[in-house]
Amino acid sequence: MVKKLSTYLNKQTEAAPLAVFRILFGFMMFLSIVRFWLNGWIEKLYIEPNFHFSYYGFDWIKPLGNFTYLIFLLCALAALMVAVGYKYRVAIIVFFLSFTYIELMDKTTYLNHYYFISIVSFLLIFLPANAYFSLDAFRSREKAFQMIPRWCIDSIKALLFVVYFYAGLAKLNSDWLLEAMPLKIWLPSNYDLPLMGNLLEQEWVHYIFSWSGMIYDLSIPFLLLYKPARTFAFAMVVVFHLLTRILFPIGMFPYIMIVSALVFFDAGLHHKILNIIARVFSVSKNIFDNKRQLYFSSPRKQITLSVLTVFFAIQFLFPWRYMLYPGELFWTEEGFRFSWRVMLIEKAGYAQFKIVDGETGNRFYVDNSDFLTPFQEKQMATQPDFIIEYAQYLADHFKKDGHQNIEVYVESFVALNGRKSAPYFNPEINLLSLQDSFQHNKNILPFNDTIQGL
Amino acid sequence: MTKPEKLLFILFSAILVISCTTDDEEEGGPETGFDREALLANWADNIIIPSFENVTGATLDLEEETQKFTQEPTIANLNALRESFKEGYILFQTVSVFSIGKAEEINYRARLNTYPADASGINAKINSGEFNLELPSSFDEQGFPALDYLINGLADTDDEIVGIFNSDPNAEFYKNYLNELSENINSLSREVLIDWKSGYRDTFVSNTSSSRTGSVDRLTNEYIKYYEKFLRSGKIGIPSGIFTGNPVPENVEAFYADALSKDLYLKALETVQNFFNGKHFNSSQNGLSFKHYLEYQNSIKGGEELEDLINAQFDAIRNQATSLSPDFVQQVKSNNNMMLEAFDELQKNVVLLKVDMMQALSLSVDYVDSDGD
Numbered sequence: 001m002v003k004k005l006s007t008y009l010n011k012q013t014e015a016a017p018l019a020v021f022r023i024l025f026g027f028m029m030f031l032s033i034v035r036f037w038l039n040g041w042i043e044k045l046y047i048e049p050n051f052h053f054s055y056y057g058f059d060w061i062k063p064l065g066n067f068t069y070l071i072f073l074l075c076a077l078a079a080l081m082v083a084v085g086y087k088y089r090v091a092i093i094v095f096f097l098s099f100t101y102i103e104l105m106d107k108t109t110y111l112n113h114y115y116f117i118s119i120v121s122f123l124l125i126f127l128p129a130n131a132y133f134s135l136d137a138f139r140s141r142e143k144a145f146q147m148i149p150r151w152c153i154d155s156i157k158a159l160l161f162v163v164y165f166y167a168g169l170a171k172l173n174s175d176w177l178l179e180a181m182p183l184k185i186w187l188p189s190n191y192d193l194p195l196m197g198n199l200l201e202q203e204w205v206h207y208i209f210s211w212s213g214m215i216y217d218l219s220i221p222f223l224l225l226y227k228p229a230r231t232f233a234f235a236m237v238v239v240f241h242l243l244t245r246i247l248f249p250i251g252m253f254p255y256i257m258i259v260s261a262l263v264f265f266d267a268g269l270h271h272k273i274l275n276i277i278a279r280v281f282s283v284s285k286n287i288f289d290n291k292r293q294l295y296f297s298s299p300r301k302q303i304t305l306s307v308l309t310v311f312f313a314i315q316f317l318f319p320w321r322y323m324l325y326p327g328e329l330f331w332t333e334e335g336f337r338f339s340w341r342v343m344l345i346e347k348a349g350y351a352q353f354k355i356v357d358g359e360t361g362n363r364f365y366v367d368n369s370d371f372l373t374p375f376q377e378k379q380m381a382t383q384p385d386f387i388i389e390y391a392q393y394l395a396d397h398f399k400k401d402g403h404q405n406i407e408v409y410v411e412s413f414v415a416l417n418g419r420k421s422a423p424y425f426n427p428e429i430n431l432l433s434l435q436d437s438f439q440h441n442k443n444i445l446p447f448n449d450t451i452q453g454l
Numbered sequence: 455m456t457k458p459e460k461l462l463f464i465l466f467s468a469i470l471v472i473s474c475t476t477d478d479e480e481e482g483g484p485e486t487g488f489d490r491e492a493l494l495a496n497w498a499d500n501i502i503i504p505s506f507e508n509v510t511g512a513t514l515d516l517e518e519e520t521q522k523f524t525q526e527p528t529i530a531n532l533n534a535l536r537e538s539f540k541e542g543y544i545l546f547q548t549v550s551v552f553s554i555g556k557a558e559e560i561n562y563r564a565r566l567n568t569y570p571a572d573a574s575g576i577n578a579k580i581n582s583g584e585f586n587l588e589l590p591s592s593f594d595e596q597g598f599p600a601l602d603y604l605i606n607g608l609a610d611t612d613d614e615i616v617g618i619f620n621s622d623p624n625a626e627f628y629k630n631y632l633n634e635l636s637e638n639i640n641s642l643s644r645e646v647l648i649d650w651k652s653g654y655r656d657t658f659v660s661n662t663s664s665s666r667t668g669s670v671d672r673l674t675n676e677y678i679k680y681y682e683k684f685l686r687s688g689k690i691g692i693p694s695g696i697f698t699g700n701p702v703p704e705n706v707e708a709f710y711a712d713a714l715s716k717d718l719y720l721k722a723l724e725t726v727q728n729f730f731n732g733k734h735f736n737s738s739q740n741g742l743s744f745k746h747y748l749e750y751q752n753s754i755k756g757g758e759e760l761e762d763l764i765n766a767q768f769d770a771i772r773n774q775a776t777s778l779s780p781d782f783v784q785q786v787k788s789n790n791n792m793m794l795e796a797f798d799e800l801q802k803n804v805v806l807l808k809v810d811m812m813q814a815l816s817l818s819v820d821y822v823d824s825d826g827d
Contacts, residue, residue, distance in 0.1 A: 111825060188751070189816035191487060192664045201487045251825035343826070348813045350805045355699075364699035367687070374819060413805045420760070421809045 009305070012293050013150040014267035015132035016274060019085075021156060022129035023277065024259040026083025029095065029117065032252045033076040042072055045109055049373050051393050052106040053386055056436055061104040068105075074098045082124075085134020089125070096121040107386075108379045112342050113253040116163060120260075123159060123311065126304045127152045133274050133288050144287075145294035155308055156263050161221040162315050166340035168217030170319075173453030175330070175345075177214065180206035181417040182346035190247055200247075216240055224264040237261045248343065325440050330416055331447035333383050334440060349381030349424060351412040353391065355398055358405035358430075366394055382414050384425065384441045391431030408432055422448060488750045489742070490662040494669050496732055496741030498655050504735035505548045505725075506647040512542040513640035520636035524629040527619035529612050536605055540714060542639065543598045547721035549646075551680040551729065554673050555658065556649035562642055563684070564593045570704050571599035573607065576631070583627045587638055598708070601635050604628070607710030671817050674744075678807050678819070681726055686800040689719045693786050694793035701790045706782040715782035720775060727768040730761075744811065751814050760810050767803045774799045 036042065046052075046063040054061065064071070075098035081091035100118045103109070128148050130136040137144035175181040180203070187200040187209060199205050216236065223233035241254035262269070271285075278285040296304060322335030329336060330345045353366040368377045371394070380386040391408040398406055407430040415421035426443035434443065519538040523531040550563050557563065565587070572594040579585040579595060587596045594600075608615045619628055650658075661669040687697070688707065695701035708714040728735075732743025745761040752759065774796055779785040785793055812819060 113825070185813065185816045189664050191490070192662060192668075198487050249826050253825070346813060348809045348819075350809050352801065357699075362699045365691075365696050367697050378819060413809055415809050415813050418813065420763075421805055 009149065009151055009301075011150040012147040013153060014270070015128070015146055015148040015294070016267045016270035017263050017265065018127060018129050018148065018153050018156070019131075019133040020270040020273050021260070021263050022085060022088075022124070022134070023083050024262070025120065025124070025256075026079050026081070026095075028252060028256050028259060029079035029099075030076055030083060032256075033072055033079060035252065037069075037072060037076075042068060044373070045375070046102075046105055049106070049376060051371060051376075051390075053108050053376065053380070053389055055104055055107050056385070056438070058104045061101060063105045071098050071102060075102065082129075085130040085136050088130035088134060088136050092121060092124050092129075096125060106376075108373075108376045110337055111253075112338075112340055113250070113256070115338055117256075119311075119315070120156070120159065123155060123308075126307055127155065128294055131294050133277075133285065137288060138283075141290075144290055145292045146288060146290050147293040149294070149296065151305075151308075153263065155312075156260075157225070158312060159315065160260055160263070161225075162312075163340055164217050164221045166319050167342050168214055168219075169454055170339065170341045170344055171210070171214040171217060173451050175417050175451050176210050177453070179417070180210045182344075183209050183213075185346045185418055186343075187247065193246070213240075224261060227266075230264060234261055234265070244343075250343075327440070327444065328447040328449075328451055330451060331414075332441070332444050345417055347382045347414060347416050348378070348421075349412060349414040350421070351377075351381040351387060351410050351425075353394060354409040354411070355394065355403065356407040356409060356430075357403065358407045360405075371397070381412060382424070384444050385436050387412065387425055388431055388434050388436050388441075391434075395432055406432070416447070419449060488747060490670055491659060493732075493742040493747065494659040494662065496734075496743065497673065497729075498650070498659055500734040500737075500739075500741050501729060501732075502549070502552050503647070503650050503655065505545075505552075506643065506650060508735065509542070509545045509549050510640070510643045510647050512538070512545045513636075513643045516542040517636045517640040520633055524619065524633050527616050527629075529616055532605060532612060532616055536711075539598070539601055539605060540711070540717075543602075543708060543711075543714065544717055544721050546598060546643075547718055548725045548735070549643075550684065550722065551677060551725060552673070553676050553680070554669075555654045556646045558676075560642060560645060561590070561593070562646055564590075565642055566597040566639055567599065567707075568593040568597060569599035569688075569707055570709060571595065571597075571603045573603050576600055576603060580627045580631050581624055583624075583630070585631065585634075587634065596635055596638060598639065601632070601639070602708050602710045604632050604635070606712070666818070674812070674815070674817055675819065677726070677729065678804075678812070681800075681807060682804050685719075685722050685726060686797065686804060689715070689722065689782075690793055690796045690800060693782060694790050694797060696794065696797050701786045701793075703783045703786045706786065709783060713779075713781040713784075716775070716778055716780045719778075719782070720772070723768070723772060723775070727765070730764065730768070744815075748811065748814055760806065760814055764803060764806050764811065767799070767806060771796070771799045771803065 046068045047065065052062055075095060078091045078095035078098060081087060082095055096118065099114075099121060103114045103118060128145070131143070131145040131148050171177070176183075184203070184206045187206055190200045191197045193200065220233055220236060220240075223229040223236070226233075238258055241258050244250060245254040262273075274285055295301075319339035322329045322339065325332065325334040327334070330347075351368070353368070354363055355366060356363045368380075372380060372390070380390050387410055391410065395406045395408055409427055409429070410425050410431060411427045412424040413421040414424040423445050426445060429443050434441070516535075516538045519531075519535040523535045546566060549557075550567060553563050575592075575595045579592075585595070586592060605615070608618055619625055619632075622628060658669050661667070663669075665671065691697060693702055693705040693707075703709070706715050707718050730743060731745045732741045733739070734741060745765075748761040778792055778796060779788070782793070808819060
């Protein structure tokens with residue numbers, strides 16, 4: 001076993017797939033940031049709001065006013081440098097840090113996609129993605145290698161495997177499979193699509209989409225790994241992601257996933273892609289085909305492999321943490337994030353906050369739109385950690401206004417996957433007596449239904 | 455293709471073919487989708503346009519009565535003007551919600567009904583004789599609330615009010631301003647109606663797009679915003695101090711008029727419920743609206759009968775209102791708890807409309823258009 005592992009770790013492979021991955025990933029990231037900027041989202045999401053929701057333990061990470069643009073600029077530049085492979089190590093570290101900083105500024109905008117990009121870029125820090133077809137390799141022949149350890153490329157495959165497979169596992173529940181929820185809510189709203197529109201209002205179509213989505217997520221990583229099925233699997237990847245792009249507002253992510261799936265192919269395809277790129281930019285690709293093999297120095301290899309082992313252990317285990325919490329995951333969302341639960345629930349809520357003077361009993365309601373953007377309000381109303389953090393903010397605000405003995409209460413309702421809205425959070429508890437933590441929150445009211453499955 | 459590839463290909467093709475044939479069989483069946491164009495046409499032709507037609511009749515009358523009064527300021531003419539004002543203000547409640555198209559563009563609701571009116575601002579404008587009602591800063595110096603102030607709130611007695619229009623050194627300015635207010639109310643209402651009749655109706659009805667700019671999405675968002683901000687908060691919540699803890703009777707709609715506030719509230723409530731049910735304006739007939747859209751969605755989802763819950767809650771709100779004083783100023787002063795109760799009842803439908811109905815219809819509350827997962 002150990003011997004097998006050690007031979008595996010010494011196996012070499014072409015660096016071309018990793019180079020293609022680096023180029024396309026960097027380029028896509030650059031485009032994503034430009035798109036984000038042009039859509040005015042930096043302003044809307046990070047500059048305009050008075051208040052930002054922080055991740056537990058990361059409340060020191062905040063937007064920096066107009067300097068926030070600088071972070072995005074830095075991130076975009078780093079992405080370009082990654083794409084061309086110029087000062088790669090510094091570039092990918094800067095990209096990872098700036099991108100992750102952006103994501104941590106406000107959890108309102110949490111998306112699994114962004115988390116995916118953060119961890120891919122973290123992984124890339126440790127991989128020799130600039131060994132081949134990069135400016136770094138071009139400038140210093142010392143650093144140019146045609147062959148790299150095979151595990152470098154396999155680690156990216158492993159990460160993609162986790163993303164798809166866990167997204168598939170998350171769909172193994174009664175709402176998704178037996179009720180076709182939430183697709184039953186989402187698909188009909190595309191009624192005006194040409195050709196498909198009318199179909200999307202048919203119940204049986206919702207079931208076909210639900211089931212095929214589940215089968216797709218669970219099987220695609222295997223099909224991509226299995227050489228005879230690979231071309232077909234890739235065609236499925238393209239169809240599936242383009243379809244999701246048409247049906248749902250999910251931005252750049254489908255393209256990123258399509259491009260990422262190329263890493264499963266053999267080096268022949270990647271050499272062809274690089275040849276095209278080389279021709280377009282009239283550079284010579286041949287100089288990189290030097291047959292040199294990259295071997296990590298022993299300490300570097302040890303450190304890298306240890307980091308990756310821990311990294312993957314976390315990736316494999318972290319999505320299961322929800323099992324440590326009582327209650328229905330979709331309702332409490334305790335352990336929901338960072339687990340590839342993608343497009344899985346339709347949740348809407350309404351939270352009315354009440355400020356009470358604990359001594360006189362005087363009370364009044366809060367108009368959320370005075371403090372939150374509609375997007376923040378929407379996210380806040382259905383997630384307990386947001387509710388607690390917001391209550392604290394309200395208390396601070398009204399204290400400054402001269403109010404005393406402040407207590408904050410919430411009356412909230414949440415509707416999940418088409419069920420009628422139900423009371424969500426204990427209205428009797430002074431929210432200021434609560435603190436956000438990883439402990440189960442006992443003040444989330446019970447979900448009066450069961451969802452079977454994982 | 456390799457062998458396994460062929461197998462997979464055949465499998466998926468088979469699914470595709472089966473899907474398509476099933477579709478053929480079901481064509482023309484009951485599940486042909488909800489007719490959104492018919493929904494929009496009902497809203498436009500049977501509710502919105504007739505309501506505006508009705509309003510413009512009243513605002514024309516208001517303009518004429520105002521002229522009569524300013525030409526001959528007598529108590530009799532003042533009372534006639536007040537009657538016309540009452541009628542116009544009540545009917546305005548039947549169109550206030552439709553802030554879409556021209557109404558949105560010209561800030562129709564804000565220009566006709568921003569309250570409380572800024573009495574000192576109005577006095578300053580009158581005394582200087584100069585004013586520009588187009589400015590957003592003058593929204594609280596015009597419309598029905600300003601008119602209310604001038605014909606009901608200028609002085610304690612009718613004699614005194616008529617006296618101001620007769621013999622105040624600035625009497626001419628008072629008359630001008632009053633005329634200008636009524637003219638504006640009428641011309642703005644007309645502008646909206648004409649726009650509906652000269653093309654906007656078709657733009658509105660044919661825009662069945664599912665996007666945020668589609669008519670269904672836009673008007674539904676306006677409807678819910680109106681219910682939450684202008685009906686619940688404006689008419690009940692803010693005067694009863696629900697957001698501050700301090701009741702402010704001056705914030706009651708039609709503050710100066712004698713017991714008009716409850717009528718305005720009831721009319722707005724009726725409008726909102728009738729619209730929900732698709733009830734034709736001034737008729738007992740019903741056409742397509744949210745109620746039927748929800749029924750249709752329920753037929754797909756087998757969910758709860760949300761439309762019944764919402765209607766029951768509207769009834770509960772109206773029921774609670776029977777115990778409110780006809781004058782909310784009195785109600786706030788004497789027993790504000792009744793106002794708070796009204797707010798709580800209204801609140802229940804905010805949840806049903808904004809959370810349940812929006813989810814059932816797969817519409818999103820207007821928020822930043824960022825990416826989803």
